[in-house]
Amino acid sequence: MRTHVALLRGINVGGSGKVPMAELRRLLAERGFTDVATYIQSGNVVLTSTDPEPATVAAAVEEVLREDFAVPRPVVVFGREEYLAAVEANPFPQVTEPKQLHVVFRAAPPDDAELARLDAAVTIERTKGGQEDAAVVGRVVYLHLPDGIGRSALAVRVSAKTTAADGGGTVRNWATVRKLAELLG
Incomplete structure (x- = not known):
């Protein structure tokens, strides 16, 4: 089991x-x-x-x-092990406000085209002086969104341009990610 x-x-x-x-x-x-x-x-x-x-x-x-x-x-x-490893792999451990950190769980890792779009979205964010950031570890995309996901230009750029079979995965905030880790024991 x-x-x-x-x-x-x-x-x-x-x-x-x-x-x-x-x-x-x-x-x-x-x-x-x-x-x-x-x-x-x-x-x-x-x-x-x-x-x-x-x-x-x-x-x-x-x-x-x-x-x-x-x-x-x-x-x-x-x-279970892969999920807990994804929690441990958080590239933004300095983010303590759960609503500022979101995780996109994917059925498969982003392909080269998706990675290029993500890099371009982060570059646009940086060019505009924004602080939002993203990192990919395997089939998980971590989004640091200081103003939350509702106001995030990066989140819009990332989700609007995905062509992945899983629709780009599904997003959870860090509080939910941690709670699910607790349920796993």
Whole structure:
């Protein structure tokens, strides 16, 4: 058995993609997942599976969303060790305000074109005198956004230009990232 973190993109946000967490937990348990727990309403799931492959777990959760809720959304899954390593790899440890640090969890690492767009977005930010920054470690993109994500030109540039199959992944603020790490034990 292997523990995973499943991050559902665009769930219960802005009145669309409604997925009741209690119902999601029940349906995942019916499909053989165990120790299913959710954190807040925005699609954060910790579960245990007999399948060690994150991509297979992601496909199974996507199937539940599509078939049982009619909400086709990408799901990004990290195994416990990979998730905890991503938390430890935080390239912005000096950021103590959780709303200033966001993490984009990806199904796959950004390709060369995506990395070039990210570098260009950071360069534009620097040229304008901004303090926002980004760093990539594997399939995780860390965004340091001193004024928060709602006012971030960098976040807009990064998300608006993605062509990745996972839609560019799914974003969580640092408080949520840490809470999920706690749930992993």
